[in-house]
Amino acid sequence: MIWLAVSFDMARRIGARPSGLGLGTGQARTAARLTAVVALPALVVFTAAHLALHGFHPVKSFTDVVIQVPVQLLAVAFPEEIFFRGYLQSRLTAALPSGPRYLGVGLGVPLVLPAFLFAAAHFFMDPAPARLATFFPGLLFGYLRERTGAVWAGVAVHAAANVVVFALEGQL
Amino acid sequence: MTSVRAADKLGTMNGRHAVLEVVFVVCAVLLTLKVVQLIPPALGFSAPIQESPP
Numbered sequence: 001m002i003w004l005a006v007s008f009d010m011a012r013r014i015g016a017r018p019s020g021l022g023l024g025t026g027q028a029r030t031a032a033r034l035t036a037v038v039a040l041p042a043l044v045v046f047t048a049a050h051l052a053l054h055g056f057h058p059v060k061s062f063t064d065v066v067i068q069v070p071v072q073l074l075a076v077a078f079p080e081e082i083f084f085r086g087y088l089q090s091r092l093t094a095a096l097p098s099g100p101r102y103l104g105v106g107l108g109v110p111l112v113l114p115a116f117l118f119a120a121a122h123f124f125m126d127p128a129p130a131r132l133a134t135f136f137p138g139l140l141f142g143y144l145r146e147r148t149g150a151v152w153a154g155v156a157v158h159a160a161a162n163v164v165v166f167a168l169e170g171q172l
Numbered sequence: 173m174t175s176v177r178a179a180d181k182l183g184t185m186n187g188r189h190a191v192l193e194v195v196f197v198v199c200a201v202l203l204t205l206k207v208v209q210l211i212p213p214a215l216g217f218s219a220p221i222q223e224s225p226p
Binding site for chain 1: 180186187189190193194195197198200201203204205206209
């Protein structure tokens with residue numbers, strides 16, 4: 001909850017509206033299209049790579065999987081996306097040049113720094129080198145936020161990715 | 173020329189200020205979370221023992 005509290009407090013301090021945090025509707029069609037065409041295939045590739053490297057762990061409880069969906073959406077993905085993509089990325093986008101454009105977004109500091117801080121935060125809370133790999137999904141969530149004008153696509157993909165990772169690791 | 177230079181400087185200052193701001197905020201939040209994470213063990217509450225599989 002501290003991610004949400006800090007995001008809204010900082011938005012109030014800098015005079016940003018909720019849409020400035022990516023809470024507006026954004027471009028819903030683009031969000032749906034990119035989620036289907038970019039994010040979900042990326043999740044499938046990640047799942048395949050994880051299975052190839054670490055083997056298959058059968059899901060112990062499908063009830064736990066179902067419970068994890070709203071938990072990951074509301075308690076994890078939404079607060080983190082509001083903070084890292086809603087506040088950090090928006091703040092940096094407003095203040096810095098967006099950098100060279102590729103696939104419709106700037107690949108400069110406003111996209112890369114939040115992804116780096118996202119990975120650093122995960123590593124700080126759980127100092128395992130694998131946590132640094134969250135840099136790459138961080139780039140994907142930043143891309144979705146920039147292209148769609150809102151955080152919702154990132155929230156959905158983030159929550160889905162977390163549930164998939166927990167299931168793949170045999171935690172569910 | 174002066175106004176362009178002033179605008180450039182302002183832009184640079186804004187960018188640097190924004191980077192410092194977000195890094196400071198992230199560090200502050202993470203330190204808070206870490207302290208919250210460390211309080212229960214410090215007070216003698218340990219994490220529940222995981223049951224080993226049969």
